[in-house]
Amino acid sequence: MTSGSEEPEHLLVAQDVFAGERFWAALDRLAGRRGHDxxxxxxxxxxxxxxxYExxxxxxxxxxxxxxxRRDAEAG
Ligand SMILES: [Zn+2]
Structure with missing residues (x-):
């Protein structure tokens, strides 16, 4: 069973994390949770x-x- 939510999840990603190893690992887990394993x-x-990005x-x-x-680390 899924949660029933079909809305894409919205994520904020820091520039230095983007496209790195942790980034892909997190997307993998997210996709798995949402039934796209x-x-x-x-x-x-x-x-x-x-x-x-989508x-x-x-x-x-x-x-x-x-x-x-987020290209700017210094938010706020
Ligand atoms: Zn799928």
Whole structure:
């Protein structure tokens, strides 16, 4: 059974974590929790704004998560 939520999860990702080992491991766990375990996935970058990305499941043809990369560590 799933939670029933079909909305992609929204994530905030720090620039230095983005596309690193921990980043992919976290996305793997997230995809697994949402029922996309072992499904092929792609990370799609949006053109505008350019710091937004979407993790899509190729098999289910839908977004698993959207993310916003924070280039500025010094928030606030
Ligand atoms: Zn899937």
């Amino acid at each position: 072992e499904h092929p996935r792609i990370l799609v970058g949006l053109v505008d704004p350019t710091n937004r 993790l899509r499941c190729v098999q289910c043809e839908r977004p698993i998560a959207t993310m916003e990369v």
